[in-house]
Amino acid sequence: MTAVSIRNVSMRFAGKKNGDSIRVLENIDAEVAHGEFVCIVGPSGCGKSTLLNIVAGFLKATSGDVLVEGEPVIAPDPRRIFVFQENGVFPWLNVHENVGFGLRKQTRAQRDQTIARYIDMVSLAGFENAYPHELSGGMRQRVEIARALAANPDIIYMDEPFGALDFLTRLKMRADLVRIWQSEKKTILFVTHDIEEAVQLADRVLVMSNRPATIQEVVDVDLPRPRHLDSPGYLEKRDRIFKVMGMSLRVGETAT
Amino acid sequence: MSADSEILGSALPARPPAGASRAVSGASPDTSEPVATDLGAPTSQGVFGAAPKTTRGGACAPQKRVSGKKLFVWPPSTDALLWRIVRPVGMAALFLTAWGLAVRWSGSDLFPTPGNVARGIVELIQKGLLFKYIVASLFRVSWGFTLAVIIGVPLGLVLGWYSRAFQALNPFIQILRPISPIAWIPLAILWFGVSDAAPIFLIFLASVFPITVSSIAAVQNMQPVYLRAALNFGLSTGELFRQVIFRACLPQIITGIRIALGVAWLVVVAAEMIAVNSGLGYLIIDARNAGKRYDLVVAGMVMIGLIGLVLDLLVRQLEKFDEVRWGYGRK
Numbered sequence A: 001m002t003a004v005s006i007r008n009v010s011m012r013f014a015g016k017k018n019g020d021s022i023r024v025l026e027n028i029d030a031e032v033a034h035g036e037f038v039c040i041v042g043p044s045g046c047g048k049s050t051l052l053n054i055v056a057g058f059l060k061a062t063s064g065d066v067l068v069e070g071e072p073v074i075a076p077d078p079r080r081i082f083v084f085q086e087n088g089v090f091p092w093l094n095v096h097e098n099v100g101f102g103l104r105k106q107t108r109a110q111r112d113q114t115i116a117r118y119i120d121m122v123s124l125a126g127f128e129n130a131y132p133h134e135l136s137g138g139m140r141q142r143v144e145i146a147r148a149l150a151a152n153p154d155i156i157y158m159d160e161p162f163g164a165l166d167f168l169t170r171l172k173m174r175a176d177l178v179r180i181w182q183s184e185k186k187t188i189l190f191v192t193h194d195i196e197e198a199v200q201l202a203d204r205v206l207v208m209s210n211r212p213a214t215i216q217e218v219v220d221v222d223l224p225r226p227r228h229l230d231s232p233g234y235l236e237k238r239d240r241i242f243k244v245m246g247m248s249l250r251v252g253e254t255a256t
Numbered sequence B: 001m002s003a004d005s006e007i008l009g010s011a012l013p014a015r016p017p018a019g020a021s022r023a024v025s026g027a028s029p030d031t032s033e034p035v036a037t038d039l040g041a042p043t044s045q046g047v048f049g050a051a052p053k054t055t056r057g058g059a060c061a062p063q064k065r066v067s068g069k070k071l072f073v074w075p076p077s078t079d080a081l082l083w084r085i086v087r088p089v090g091m092a093a094l095f096l097t098a099w100g101l102a103v104r105w106s107g108s109d110l111f112p113t114p115g116n117v118a119r120g121i122v123e124l125i126q127k128g129l130l131f132k133y134i135v136a137s138l139f140r141v142s143w144g145f146t147l148a149v150i151i152g153v154p155l156g157l158v159l160g161w162y163s164r165a166f167q168a169l170n171p172f173i174q175i176l177r178p179i180s181p182i183a184w185i186p187l188a189i190l191w192f193g194v195s196d197a198a199p200i201f202l203i204f205l206a207s208v209f210p211i212t213v214s215s216i217a218a219v220q221n222m223q224p225v226y227l228r229a230a231l232n233f234g235l236s237t238g239e240l241f242r243q244v245i246f247r248a249c250l251p252q253i254i255t256g257i258r259i260a261l262g263v264a265w266l267v268v269v270a271a272e273m274i275a276v277n278s279g280l281g282y283l284i285i286d287a288r289n290a291g292k293r294y295d296l297v298v299a300g301m302v303m304i305g306l307i308g309l310v311l312d313l314l315v316r317q318l319e320k321f322d323e324v325r326w327g328y329g330r331k
């Protein structure tokens, strides 16, 4: 059963000169199953955000189709919530109001209960009345994740959600995300340029090439969770992706 | 790195019981960020042991990281407060003295001394004119300005959002905008006669353009990520305007409103000199025409300045609300 299928998607942007065009995506084919955690990795600027925006309905592909539950995607939909690279939490609402943003149709009691549950899940209890500018980057990202979860979508799209965070915070956020994904049983399509992040999180990793991007390889990360970052299985998957992306594991050596 | 040093995800798929969840997984939401670590606990102490100001909900306001000796001190010491009062008051005293001496030494009998002006103000109060004229001026400003806000803000938001409407109307706005409201006075008198409607119309004209233009700019410069988030949550057009576009633009709209109120106050005085027979502008013209009472002219000017200051301070208070404070850079 597939939740998302990406069929032969290509994307060109108009270039600077008239008639010029930048080829960004080239014949992308991929499928995501229900409840699956899929990561897309690729070098910066290869078109990962572009692909995710097409899948979510924010951009229209030059050619090809995206189907969700067999239906073509034409516009964004509250059943699929996007977590943005550049934090999309509303600065004029406090944490409680932000998390409840997708719950406008519920009664107040229902809404308060849902909000409390997800604020608790992302460990922000006690910060309900704080405004985003009073929070750290990691906490703001938690608010956005809670807002996405509270809306009870079938699918969550995440575009480098931890990219702006420091190493330790990122590690912690990943562990929390896996825990939440396991308990909430959502389908997650997660974009990152960080190979380690992809192997730590995903059931499957789609490796994209440089522009114009194609899917170079699909790596099944069939490792049990919790994952140990120094287990042979983990290292093998990680090294495989490094190799596909044409990178050396030794710092100082030129890429092949 | 030991075998179990970094474990990702829980072996048990279920979420830990509510009580334990924070202790196990969320003891420190962000290990490396000081803001997140101790909830609501004071993270720094003022020099005098006063608790730091915490924001609503017990969240610690981001603390300035301090290095070395220089501590961020709250509340400010009494010395600093004293100086904040002493400096401007001292400067004003110096200015008034210089003014008084200049009038006396020059032997001018036309220009009033500060003492004359003060007596003029007292005279106006005793005759019951001062209060009456202030109310008359404020009444006109309130009406013209409120109308400008009611029309300018929605108009600006709509024009900022719908680019075709903007293309059609923007040249029109840009041509009307540089015409001083003073230039409209003859037409205003022609249309409204000598009544309150004329200055109200002029004040409306003066303030509607800054408000509209700043609202348009606010929408056009809005961060696209808020819009995309809003679209994602499936908002109707009405909800989009009320809950996202308006809220995202509010800080800039308030700035436009501040500018517009300043202009409105400038214009009411000019309008009252011509189109009506009450108000602070009328006071100034009347004092001159009826017996060259320059003490009352300057008294009127002083009142206009003071009230302008108070109006600006009031609008500035709007910028302090949590819902807009994010829009003014670092506090």
Ligand SMILES: Nc1ncnc2c1ncn2[C@@H]1O[C@H](COP(=O)(O)OP(=O)(O)O)[C@@H](O)[C@H]1O
Residues within 6 Å of the ligand: A013, A014, A022, A024, A042, A043, A044, A045, A046, A047, A048, A049, A050, A051
């Ligand atoms: N609206 C646009 N117009 C023109 N070029 C664009 C546009 N959006 C993205 N691009 C280009 O497409 C390429 C891929 O961008 P993006 O998807 O953001 O990359 P990634 O997320 O992988 O870092 C980049 O070279 C970028 O400059």
Ligand SMILES: [Mg+2]
Residues within 6 Å of the ligand: A048, A049, A050, A085, A159, A160
């Ligand atoms: Mg990107």
